[in-house]
Amino acid sequence: MNGIKDFTEIQTEAAKNLLYRLADDQLILGHRNSEWTGLGPILEEDIAFSSMAQDKLGHSQALYQLLHNMGEKDPDTIAFTRKVNEYKCCHLVEYPIGEYDFSLMRHFLFDMSEAIRFNMLSSSSFEPLAKIAKKFKGELKYHTMHAVTWINQLSTGSGESPDRIQKSLDVCFPLALGIFEPSEYEETLISEKIFFGEKALQEKWLEAVIPVLKNAGLKIPDIENITAAYGGREGIHTEYLKPLIDEMTEVYKIDTGAEW
Amino acid sequence: MYGGGYIFEESKNGKSEAEDTEKLERFESKIAAGEKIEPSDWMPAEYRKQLIRMIEQHAHSEIIGALPEGTWITRAPGFRRKLALMAKVQDEVGHAQLLYSAAETLGKPREDMINDLITGKSKYSNVFNYPAVTWADTAIIAWLIDAGAIINQVANSKGSYGPYCRALERICVEESFHLKYGHDNVVFLATGTPKQREMVQEALIRWWPPIMHFFGPSDKISVHTETLMRWKVKMASNDDMRQKFLDMYVPKIWELGLTIPDPLLKKNETTGQWVYTEPDWQEFKKVINGDGPCNKERLAVRRNAEEKGEWVRRALQRKDERYTVPLA
Numbered sequence: 251m252n253g254i255k256d257f258t259e260i261q262t263e264a265a266k267n268l269l270y271r272l273a274d275d276q277l278i279l280g281h282r283n284s285e286w287t288g289l290g291p292i293l294e295e296d297i298a299f300s301s302m303a304q305d306k307l308g309h310s311q312a313l314y315q316l317l318h319n320m321g322e323k324d325p326d327t328i329a330f331t332r333k334v335n336e337y338k339c340c341h342l343v344e345y346p347i348g349e350y351d352f353s354l355m356r357h358f359l360f361d362m363s364e365a366i367r368f369n370m371l372s373s374s375s376f377e378p379l380a381k382i383a384k385k386f387k388g389e390l391k392y393h394t395m396h397a398v399t400w401i402n403q404l405s406t407g408s409g410e411s412p413d414r415i416q417k418s419l420d421v422c423f424p425l426a427l428g429i430f431e432p433s434e435y436e437e438t439l440i441s442e443k444i445f446f447g448e449k450a451l452q453e454k455w456l457e458a459v460i461p462v463l464k465n466a467g468l469k470i471p472d473i474e475n476i477t478a479a480y481g482g483r484e485g486i487h488t489e490y491l492k493p494l495i496d497e498m499t500e501v502y503k504i505d506t507g508a509e510w
Numbered sequence: 511m512y513g514g515g516y517i518f519e520e521s522k523n524g525k526s527e528a529e530d531t532e533k534l535e536r537f538e539s540k541i542a543a544g545e546k547i548e549p550s551d552w553m554p555a556e557y558r559k560q561l562i563r564m565i566e567q568h569a570h571s572e573i574i575g576a577l578p579e580g581t582w583i584t585r586a587p588g589f590r591r592k593l594a595l596m597a598k599v600q601d602e603v604g605h606a607q608l609l610y611s612a613a614e615t616l617g618k619p620r621e622d623m624i625n626d627l628i629t630g631k632s633k634y635s636n637v638f639n640y641p642a643v644t645w646a647d648t649a650i651i652a653w654l655i656d657a658g659a660i661i662n663q664v665a666n667s668k669g670s671y672g673p674y675c676r677a678l679e680r681i682c683v684e685e686s687f688h689l690k691y692g693h694d695n696v697v698f699l700a701t702g703t704p705k706q707r708e709m710v711q712e713a714l715i716r717w718w719p720p721i722m723h724f725f726g727p728s729d730k731i732s733v734h735t736e737t738l739m740r741w742k743v744k745m746a747s748n749d750d751m752r753q754k755f756l757d758m759y760v761p762k763i764w765e766l767g768l769t770i771p772d773p774l775l776k777k778n779e780t781t782g783q784w785v786y787t788e789p790d791w792q793e794f795k796k797v798i799n800g801d802g803p804c805n806k807e808r809l810a811v812r813r814n815a816e817e818k819g820e821w822v823r824r825a826l827q828r829k830d831e832r833y834t835v836p837l838a
Contacts, residue, residue, distance in 0.1 A: 293573070508706055
């Protein structure tokens with residue numbers, strides 16, 4: 251097991267890059283999911299989405315804190331003052347909440363990947379991250395349980411619901427493949443056993459999501475012929491991220507010297 | 511969060527419907543003895559009607575009250591505030607869920623109540639018809655509106671209807687955290703940079719009239735509520751609650767160096783009562799009747815959420831399922 255001090259320069263860079271990707275995904279999706287507060291399709295779901303959004307925000311804060319411990323700025327400064335192209339989130343999390351079917355499908359596809367990712371990371375050689383991952387994976391268990399229950403309910407529900415869920419799957423799938431955009435540090439992460447790598451994660455993810463989707467009676471998109479939505483990890487984002495960041499930082503930037 | 515005082519329907523001829531005298535006597539003596547009325551107990555039709563009305567309007571106030579603060583979740587400055595505001599507004603939605611369930615025990619389904627809300631038939635706390643213009647408004651709401659709500663709800667939690675009282679006890683515990691959060695937020699602004707102080711002072715000026723309206727019209731002009739007080743549906747007079755609020759919070763507001771926009775506001779040390787400029791009750795009535803700055807927007811947002819979520823609720827319906835009134 252490695253602590254922060256044991257890392258070489260390249261290992262540190264690789265770990266930081268990984269942490270930024272993870273934390274930015276959590277921050278942006280937590281922010282998006284919080285937009286359902288007060289507007290959910292039923293009260294119970296309103297409350298559930300808020301809980302999960304709070305977990306995501308909390309996860310991003312913990313990951314930024316780890317970055318801070320590695321010499322980066324404090325979590326608020328990292329989250330609220332960077333330029334848009336400095337964020338490393340994937341495109342999936344940037345999209346507006348849309349209708350509930352889109353938000354639910356995004357939540358399912360993303361949180362299934364997170365559950366596997368943090369399970370993998372709980373045996374990372376990078377001890378501080380492994381410790382955090384153990385905690386996260388306990389929370390994510392409930393997120394995936396929630397997501398799977400709803401995917402099943404709505405895919406087999408009456409009315410327009412199954413069609414909506416299928417369409418959301420078709421829209422979300424290429425975006426979801428963008429979660430696994432490899433970084434330039436893949437080799438280091440894998441060889442140093444910091445992370446098993448995006449490719450391994452994607453394989454495990456497919457093994458997990460396809461049976462659930464099939465079981466729900468949904469048609470699986472043709473994975474071979476889909477172009478994954480890459481770019482986010484390199485700072486190239488959709489048109490939706492900038493307005494989100496502008497809104498998120500609106501009050502913070504009124505008075506940057508202030509304590510809020 | 512909820513303020514009372516203008517929620518009751520006046521009976522048409524000033525009298526309640528004729529009830530079985532013996533049952534009524536037993537009901538009233540039970541209440542006088544401090545016992546709770548439970549859903550399966552006999553109750554006068556008027557009691558049931560007024561309670562449904564009150565609990566339903568309280569529930570609506572929670573769900574509509576989530577809107578002015580909810581819009582600031584995406585703009586909250588920093589992790590600490592963002593997480594706290596998310597949790598706070600989530601609590602308010604949770605309160606709506608609890609309260610709709612409590613009202614359902616009296617026989618009105620949630621869907622019917624929400625339909626009455628979005629068609630404008632049923633009211634909610636007037637205070638949410640005002641906009642939260644800046645971040646500081648959310649701080650003032652979380653501190654002072656929630657403080658007012660606690661005064662009202664603590665009183666109502668000593669009422670006679672079991673399911674409502676139990677819901678209120680839990681709600682009050684959560685509201686007391688909201689108040690702490692709101693106070694902390696106001697303290698940071700009031701003791702912060704000049705820009706922050708200006709923001710919070712302006713917000714207080716904007717929110718003072720709605721806060722004074724919050725407890726409902728003066729007892730002098732309020733509807734006759736003697737029976738409702740005997741039945742422990744209404745627990746305290748509007749003016750008493752307003753006095754209690756002023757007594758608890760005006761010194762705290764002044765302590766922060768903020769100015770309350772009422773030159774007459776002072777405590778009469780002889781009577782122990784606060785003297786204040788009489789709130790504009792015409793304005794209050796106008797806003798309640800739909801002509802406030804945000805009435806249309808609030809209902810439109812709620813209606814839109816209901817319409818957008820309809821397919822989800824429909825998809826959940828199963829042929830073999832029947833509606834059941836929740837257990838209290």
